[in-house]
Amino acid sequence: MSERTRNEAGIAATIERLIERFGERVSTSASMREQHGHTLTWIANQAPDAVVFAKSEAEVQEIVRIAAANDCPLVPFGAGTSLEGHLNAPYGGISVDVSAMDAIVAVHPDDLDVVVQPGIRRKALNEQLRDTGLFFPIDPGADATLGGMAATRASGTNAVRYGTMKDNVLALRAVTATGEVVTTSRRAKKSSTGYDLTRLFVGSEGTLGIITELTIRLSGIPEAISGGICPFPSVQAAADAVILTIQSGIPVARIELLDEVQVRACNLYSKLDLPETPLLLVEFHGTEAWVAEQSTRFGEIAEDLGGGPFTWTTKPEERSKLWAARHDAYWAGLALRPGCQTFSSDVCVPISRLAECIAETKADIEATGLVAPIVGHVGDGNFHTLPLFDPADADEVARVKAFVGRLVERTLAMEGTASGEHGVGQGKMKYLEAEHGAAALDMMATIKRALDPKGILNPGKIVAIR
Numbered sequence: 001m002s003e004r005t006r007n008e009a010g011i012a013a014t015i016e017r018l019i020e021r022f023g024e025r026v027s028t029s030a031s032m033r034e035q036h037g038h039t040l041t042w043i044a045n046q047a048p049d050a051v052v053f054a055k056s057e058a059e060v061q062e063i064v065r066i067a068a069a070n071d072c073p074l075v076p077f078g079a080g081t082s083l084e085g086h087l088n089a090p091y092g093g094i095s096v097d098v099s100a101m102d103a104i105v106a107v108h109p110d111d112l113d114v115v116v117q118p119g120i121r122r123k124a125l126n127e128q129l130r131d132t133g134l135f136f137p138i139d140p141g142a143d144a145t146l147g148g149m150a151a152t153r154a155s156g157t158n159a160v161r162y163g164t165m166k167d168n169v170l171a172l173r174a175v176t177a178t179g180e181v182v183t184t185s186r187r188a189k190k191s192s193t194g195y196d197l198t199r200l201f202v203g204s205e206g207t208l209g210i211i212t213e214l215t216i217r218l219s220g221i222p223e224a225i226s227g228g229i230c231p232f233p234s235v236q237a238a239a240d241a242v243i244l245t246i247q248s249g250i251p252v253a254r255i256e257l258l259d260e261v262q263v264r265a266c267n268l269y270s271k272l273d274l275p276e277t278p279l280l281l282v283e284f285h286g287t288e289a290w291v292a293e294q295s296t297r298f299g300e301i302a303e304d305l306g307g308g309p310f311t312w313t314t315k316p317e318e319r320s321k322l323w324a325a326r327h328d329a330y331w332a333g334l335a336l337r338p339g340c341q342t343f344s345s346d347v348c349v350p351i352s353r354l355a356e357c358i359a360e361t362k363a364d365i366e367a368t369g370l371v372a373p374i375v376g377h378v379g380d381g382n383f384h385t386l387p388l389f390d391p392a393d394a395d396e397v398a399r400v401k402a403f404v405g406r407l408v409e410r411t412l413a414m415e416g417t418a419s420g421e422h423g424v425g426q427g428k429m430k431y432l433e434a435e436h437g438a439a440a441l442d443m444m445a446t447i448k449r450a451l452d453p454k455g456i457l458n459p460g461k462i463v464a465i466r
Contacts, residue, residue: 065179078145084425118147153203160379174209222285228312239355262373269332348420382420
């Protein structure tokens, strides 16, 4: 299978057949198509030729079979919150919107799991689970769909305690490139039978199949939650506090770093009065006594490194205000330079290299003359930069692109990864060989060819097929 070219006749035939079958649930309007090619990077919007709204697994099968018969590309779509060009249609084709497939299929409280359709969003899921005493802990910030989160192997603020999507998806169902449905596992908490197909599909970004159902691990809602802020004299000191906290075995639930630029942005955007120095947002889950003890221990570590005081509370309304500001960090960063653009580029390093990597990145930002806030889920070595740039200024765009390239190179040199949670998409394909090696990249391409011989599933993403 060679890299695709645009198949005009096949796309036209697919659209005609889809309209015959699904009628008004197929849209070819420019605004709808552009929305479904939406990307929050500097990658140009590459809109699909049509959007079809599926309501069931059986309908996804029909859509895939129609497209396969005409050699027409398909791009799965959930909420549109991905950041690396995952939703673009570089060869045209059809966007398969599964947002209407948003039901909870079954809740198993005794087994701590739930079966859901891919279009359900994480906030809606937790609202419906509240009376069970359970919750879905993965919080990437955006109100993403569970299918999209699985497809991109998302994580977020709670990952240091609860893991990422690869740790919380027990099983899934997906429609393959031939229109068949595959079930990757059962609901048992562990198995030693066969290849781990669940992990294969989690993070495959729609290139191996379209996810139609997921079995998700749940956690108990904590009896008590404490959270607060802790300022530090430098990013280095804050990162060192993170490292020591993790190495000391303190079971922190969330530990987020904001540099002084990001704090200033949050203060302006969210009307807060946080100290405009590097700071950590920290949260502990457990009993009343447990969270008090862990908060005290963390405060002592911070003080030893020149930070503090650690101001914490168990009042939900106060904690919610802080975390709302953290989740609005992207929009707060944009407001620092009105009229400019930004995008969030994430990397992840071993926790022992975190302070070094962030310090070198800060120095690079200053030397390059950029405004680029830093924020991160640093409990697992993951952080984001948000470089601001004027898209009309070619020199500034070039400096930002060069900076991002150096950031990834620095991360890989420290045995890290080009993306801890955003995924590959189009934006980070060029770094995969340096990270994984040619042999591993060839193996990924072999898997892609075997499962999608016509190359119709989200082509042009993750690995180039030659």
